[in-house]
Amino acid sequence: MDTLRYYERIGLIDPPARDSGGRRSYSEDDLGWVGFLSCLRMTGMPIRLMCEYARLRRFGTSSAGPRKQILLEQRTSVRERIAELQMCLSTLDYKIDNYEMIERRVAELTPLAQEATA
Amino acid sequence: MDTLRYYERIGLIDPPARDSGGRRSYSEDDLGWVGFLSCLRMTGMPIRLMCEYARLRRFGTSSAGPRKQILLEQRTSVRERIAELQMCLSTLDYKIDNYEMIERRVAELTPLAQEATA
DNA sequence: GCTTGACCTGGAGCGCACTCCAACTTCTAC
DNA sequence: GTAGAAGTTGGAGTGCGCTCCAGGTCAAGC
Numbered sequence: 438m439d440t441l442r443y444y445e446r447i448g449l450i451d452p453p454a455r456d457s458g459g460r461r462s463y464s465e466d467d468l469g470w471v472g473f474l475s476c477l478r479m480t481g482m483p484i485r486l487m488c489e490y491a492r493l494r495r496f497g498t499s500s501a502g503p504r505k506q507i508l509l510e511q512r513t514s515v516r517e518r519i520a521e522l523q524m525c526l527s528t529l530d531y532k533i534d535n536y537e538m539i540e541r542r543v544a545e546l547t548p549l550a551q552e553a554t555a
Numbered sequence: 556m557d558t559l560r561y562y563e564r565i566g567l568i569d570p571p572a573r574d575s576g577g578r579r580s581y582s583e584d585d586l587g588w589v590g591f592l593s594c595l596r597m598t599g600m601p602i603r604l605m606c607e608y609a610r611l612r613r614f615g616t617s618s619a620g621p622r623k624q625i626l627l628e629q630r631t632s633v634r635e636r637i638a639e640l641q642m643c644l645s646t647l648d649y650k651i652d653n654y655e656m657i658e659r660r661v662a663e664l665t666p667l668a669q670e671a672t673a
Numbered sequence: 674g675c676t677t678g679a680c681c682t683g684g685a686g687c688g689c690a691c692t693c694c695a696a697c698t699t700c701t702a703c
Numbered sequence: 704g705t706a707g708a709a710g711t712t713g714g715a716g717t718g719c720g721c722t723c724c725a726g727g728t729c730a731a732g733c
Contacts, residue, residue, distance in 0.1 A: 438710085439692055446713095449576045458699050460710055473646070484690065493597070498657060505654035513646045515640055525598045526590050529630045536623035539616060556680085557722055564683095576729050578680055601722065 441471070447484065449474060449491050480515045565602065567592060567609050598633045602607070 441461075450470060458460045463471070477487050489492045490507050493500035559579075562568045568588060572598050574580045579588070594607055611618035 440690085443691060443710090458710080460558070460699085476643045476646045477640055478690095480647070501654050501657050505651060505658075507656070508647055508651050510576050512644065512651065515647065516645050518574075519637055519640050519644070521597055522633055522640070525594045526630065526633050526637070528594045529598070529626055529633065531590075533623060533630065536619050539619050540623075558720085560681090561721060578729085596680080596720095 450487055481512055482511055596645055600629055
């Protein structure tokens with residue numbers, strides 16, 4: 438909720454309606470927008486760019502072009518990020534395999550060591 | 556290079572050998588380790604945990620267990636992250652499709668508008 | 674010999690994205 | 704009516720991961 442107020446402060450979300458007691462009450466639309474924002478954040482989009490997107494959105498349909506452009510670029514960057522992570526994943530797999538080989542070697546040696554000390 | 560000196564300061568990498576002029580000269584092993592560190596960083600592992608891994612590594616084979624454990628957990632987190640990104644990716648796809656539909660609608664309307672103003 | 678450029682040092686500073694704070698109001702339950 | 708929880712405000716503070724700085728040293732090229 439602190440984060441929502443922060444987003445509101447920096448203009449990422451418009452001030453929502455208030456209930457009788459002055460509390461924020463988010464509409465379905467507000468929540469949908471917040472959900473999409475979280476999605477963008479998860480992809481690593483910087484807040485700055487999200488603000489730009491939010492700004493464009495206020496112009497309505499006329500800003501569809503630039504907004505689509507932003508999403509296209511973000512999609513590319515997400516695909517690259519996934520590819521990168523998959524590379525890292527195989528490095529991890531390799532390393533983990535290595536550790537397992539070490540374990541197996543230790544397991545083989547242990548009985549011998551026991552024999553030796555028996 | 557600033558980053559390498561920073562990593563050295565916080566104990567992520569051991570001080571490398573120096574050349575005659577006092578400059579750092581990284582061995583093959585050093586570079587391999589740095590490469591693996593970058594891989595871990597790319598997966599989003601916090602520096603703190605990387606330091607812990609580096610600390611364990613200094614104990615040699617005897618710390619293989621805990622190190623493997625760290626990598627296993629990191630692998631899980633990377634897999635989750637990839638899944639998350641793929642969710643976001645399909646949201647982006649959906650949004651982009653939407654923008655394309657808008658464009659198509661505009662493209663259909665434009666000739667009519669031209670007729671109307673002709 | 675003298676400039677130039679790359680590296681050295683310890684330490685300060687920065688950008689990002691929150692996150693927490695004290696002081697206050699408001700609704701809810703008892 | 705009163706205690707407590709859950710919101711409100713503007714503003715300050717935090718944690719992370721670098722990144723930059725001033726001032727110094729060194730090796731190489733002209």
